[in-house]
Amino acid sequence: MSDRLSPILVKELRQGIRSQLFTGSFLLVQALLFLFGLSFVLSDSLQKDSNAGSVLFWTMLALPLVVLVPASASQAVEREVSGRTIELLLLTRLSSYRIVLGKWASIVLQTSLLLVSALPYVILRYFLGGIDVVRELQTIGGLLTGSGLLAGIAMGFWSLNVPRVAKWAAVMLLVWAAPVLLMMAVSPHGGFGAPVELGKLAWIYAILVMLVMVESAAARIGPPSENHWTRVRVLALVALGIAFFYDGAGGVLAAAAAIGIAFPTLVASMSENGRPLRRLHEPFLRGSILRRLALFPFAPSWPGGVAFAALLVLLVPFLPAVRGEMGPAAWIALAGTLFFPAALVRVVFRGSRPLLLYVVVLVLSSVPIYVYGFVESAGTSSLSVFLQSVSGFFAPLALVVELVHPDGYQGSELARSILTIVTAASVLVTALAARREWERVTSLFAAEESEP
Amino acid sequence: MSGRVVEVEGLERRFGTVAAVRDLSFQIERGQVLGFIGANGAGKTTTMRILATLDLPDAGRVRVSGHDVVNSPDQVRARIGWMPDSYGAYPHTTVWEYLDFFARAFGMKGEERRSAVEDLMSFTDLGDLREREMSSLSKGMSQRLCLGRALLNDPDVLLLDEPAAGLDPKARVEFKRLVRLLAEEGKAIFISSHILSELEEMCDAVLFIDEGRVVHHGAPASLKLSAAEGIIYSVTVASPVESLAAFAETSPGVELLERTRDGARLRVESSEPREVASILRRMVDAGCEVTDFRREEMRLEDAFIERLKKKGSSP
Numbered sequence: 001m002s003d004r005l006s007p008i009l010v011k012e013l014r015q016g017i018r019s020q021l022f023t024g025s026f027l028l029v030q031a032l033l034f035l036f037g038l039s040f041v042l043s044d045s046l047q048k049d050s051n052a053g054s055v056l057f058w059t060m061l062a063l064p065l066v067v068l069v070p071a072s073a074s075q076a077v078e079r080e081v082s083g084r085t086i087e088l089l090l091l092t093r094l095s096s097y098r099i100v101l102g103k104w105a106s107i108v109l110q111t112s113l114l115l116v117s118a119l120p121y122v123i124l125r126y127f128l129g130g131i132d133v134v135r136e137l138q139t140i141g142g143l144l145t146g147s148g149l150l151a152g153i154a155m156g157f158w159s160l161n162v163p164r165v166a167k168w169a170a171v172m173l174l175v176w177a178a179p180v181l182l183m184m185a186v187s188p189h190g191g192f193g194a195p196v197e198l199g200k201l202a203w204i205y206a207i208l209v210m211l212v213m214v215e216s217a218a219a220r221i222g223p224p225s226e227n228h229w230t231r232v233r234v235l236a237l238v239a240l241g242i243a244f245f246y247d248g249a250g251g252v253l254a255a256a257a258a259i260g261i262a263f264p265t266l267v268a269s270m271s272e273n274g275r276p277l278r279r280l281h282e283p284f285l286r287g288s289i290l291r292r293l294a295l296f297p298f299a300p301s302w303p304g305g306v307a308f309a310a311l312l313v314l315l316v317p318f319l320p321a322v323r324g325e326m327g328p329a330a331w332i333a334l335a336g337t338l339f340f341p342a343a344l345v346r347v348v349f350r351g352s353r354p355l356l357l358y359v360v361v362l363v364l365s366s367v368p369i370y371v372y373g374f375v376e377s378a379g380t381s382s383l384s385v386f387l388q389s390v391s392g393f394f395a396p397l398a399l400v401v402e403l404v405h406p407d408g409y410q411g412s413e414l415a416r417s418i419l420t421i422v423t424a425a426s427v428l429v430t431a432l433a434a435r436r437e438w439e440r441v442t443s444l445f446a447a448e449e450s451e452p
Numbered sequence: 453m454s455g456r457v458v459e460v461e462g463l464e465r466r467f468g469t470v471a472a473v474r475d476l477s478f479q480i481e482r483g484q485v486l487g488f489i490g491a492n493g494a495g496k497t498t499t500m501r502i503l504a505t506l507d508l509p510d511a512g513r514v515r516v517s518g519h520d521v522v523n524s525p526d527q528v529r530a531r532i533g534w535m536p537d538s539y540g541a542y543p544h545t546t547v548w549e550y551l552d553f554f555a556r557a558f559g560m561k562g563e564e565r566r567s568a569v570e571d572l573m574s575f576t577d578l579g580d581l582r583e584r585e586m587s588s589l590s591k592g593m594s595q596r597l598c599l600g601r602a603l604l605n606d607p608d609v610l611l612l613d614e615p616a617a618g619l620d621p622k623a624r625v626e627f628k629r630l631v632r633l634l635a636e637e638g639k640a641i642f643i644s645s646h647i648l649s650e651l652e653e654m655c656d657a658v659l660f661i662d663e664g665r666v667v668h669h670g671a672p673a674s675l676k677l678s679a680a681e682g683i684i685y686s687v688t689v690a691s692p693v694e695s696l697a698a699f700a701e702t703s704p705g706v707e708l709l710e711r712t713r714d715g716a717r718l719r720v721e722s723s724e725p726r727e728v729a730s731i732l733r734r735m736v737d738a739g740c741e742v743t744d745f746r747r748e749e750m751r752l753e754d755a756f757i758e759r760l761k762k763k764g765s766s767p
Contacts, residue, residue, distance in 0.1 A: 007553055275508055277522060
């Protein structure tokens with residue numbers, strides 16, 4: 001194969017097309033298509049009702065893909081990790097990102113081979129029944145793109161350090177969601193009655209999710225000397241940036257999707273525990289003060305993560321879908337929600353598993369709120385009173401209540417004061433800790449440079 | 453240019469509260485084969501992984517061909533060949549495809565790649581197996597293939613983690629020959645193994661670590677010398693071996709090192725001929741039907757165990 005192709009792509013294609021999974025899927029596709037072709041030739045009703053014929057044809061083709069793509073994606077990274085061949089790959093010139101990308105491209109190419117093998121049947125249908133060629137090609141494109149997205153996201157899920165059951169559940173959910181996305185993309189009305197704009201937005205965000213998941217898969221297998229944080233943070237910011245261009249129904253979808261991408265990134269950034277390495281930080285320590293300030297939120301390590309979280313917290317209230325809906329109290333609630341666990345984890349606990357601790361504190365900090373809310377709402381059966389009381393403290397729920405409740409923030413004065421004080425203290429403590437750590441990092445590098 | 457290819461100074465690595473490597477320092481010269489000895493969990497694999505840039509040290513400095521493993525991992529990777537203890541075979545991949553893939557991954561193109569693969573197949577004697585699937589290779593063939601892969605980028609240093617494990621005697625001899633050949637070509641070789649007799653024959657020096665610390669660093673003979681307390685005798689008996697074990701247990705100055713099929717290896721504290729003769733007489737009196745009694749040279753395994761014992765008994 002050509003020297004220009006990625007080595008990983010060459011290897012994965014050599015292995016992939018000889019695997020039982022691929023040959024089995026290929027034979028299944030051919031058998032199903034042959035059956036379809038036979039029934040199409042013999043059945044007048046299928047020839048007359050081109051829509052029914054299309055649905056049957058594409059469903060038959062999509063079914064094997066639903067098996068092939070997640071199964072290939074699940075094996076792609078895990079096989080290298082469990083067989084410990086990943087170490088050999090990482091000692092070559094290939095970065096973990098190129099490794100994951102090559103594996104992803106191989107799955108997409110194998111899917112393309114299956115789809116291309118269906119073209120003779122598309123031509124047969126064209127000659128026997130009046131089909132819309134453009135629509136058929138659109139569907140092939142949609143299936144291919146959908147498979148690519150599914151492969152990337154499934155690879156990302158599979159590389160997460162979670163139980164296998166959870167991985168399968170997530171991938172099955174994706175398999176279920178993929179046709180919805182596909183319909184939204186290829187239907188002239190946007191699919192499921194949704195406007196075309198929403199369909200496009202769904203695709204854009206699906207691509208962003210895929211890129212984030214591919215990066216997280218690379219981060220999982222990569223050596224500690226690689227920086228994956230910067231790219232993930234940029235992607236999260238792009239997701240948020242896109243939401244600024246949409247208002248109305250699209251704006252709500254965009255804001256939800258952007259926050260869905262940004263929130264895990266933000267949580268991970270706030271609890272980052274990577275070893276500060278000079279080679280990773282050097283690009284962020286060069287140039288003018290303005291340049292360094294602008295790049296600081298994208299610098300790997302915890303101080304940069306805190307700056308990135310602060311940037312997102314500052315941007316969220318200005319999203320078109322949120323603007324005007326989110327009062328100062330809700331904004332303070334959001335900041336408190338994110339900074340209180342960060343301050344506690346970094347300054348008080350200083351544990352070796354900051355991400356777990358951060359999430360635990362995030363969840364536990366919500367418990368008193370539920371108790372408080374329960375007491376407040378005792379005697380009334382109103383859910384809204386309960387929710388309003390709950391929103392008086394810092395918790396993710398406060399933001400949700402703020403966004404969905406028609407009366408907006410209704411917490412008590414006391415609750416609001418506590419919220420403000422705790423948030424301010426958390427932000428201050430986190431900022432001071434981040435500054436101290438950043439100074440330690442930069443002085444470490446300065447000391448290394450001064451060594452002979 | 454300095455002959456030192458690997459320089460390790462004050463290396464430390466902790467996993468939570470466990471110190472895997474503590475204040476480890478050593479060097480490897482060009483053309484030197486350094487054996488790495490230590491019990492399971494002594495910190496061998498951790499050290500090798502740090503050298504291979506797969507892990508980061510908590511303290512200390514590690515340089516390969518002058519490049520720091522933390523700050524210049526790409527340059528280090530270009531200069532090392534890594535052969536891990538577990539050999540991961542790719543399914544549906546032939547020997548030639550495997551080497552071709554790694555040559556591509558090292559950035560080789562066209563004729564350069566083809567000739568590098570051919571040269572290595574001939575060096576490792578895999579020419580006849582080019583179309584064989586990796587999964588059908590024997591352990592010895594797989595190790596040769598793995599060594600070939602580790603040599604693709606023409607490294608300055610070869611890191612071999614337990615390379616001889618599971619090999620049959622013929623494959624071991626062949627493997628030793630290849631290692632010595634590579635050392636003669638000027639490559640620095642860092643090799644860990646549990647089969648200490650292999651290391652003794654292959655290595656110019658041994659680095660013995662325990663609980664992350666260096667216990668001994670020097671020629672294999674010097675390790676034996678430093679551990680030597682007493683003399684080892686190989687005894688063969690016609691009576692049951694238990695009689696010999698019982699004798700060793702009750703005799704002061706005599707220690708059972710190892711049972712063999714028809715006897716045992718004993719360590720005798722005294723080197724005085726009269727004392728040794730007296731021990732032999734008492735052995736016969738105790739009912740041991742001695743058919744052979746001969747002095748043996750201390751093996752690296754014995755020295756290794758002795759050093760561990762010494763360390764365990766020291767405060």
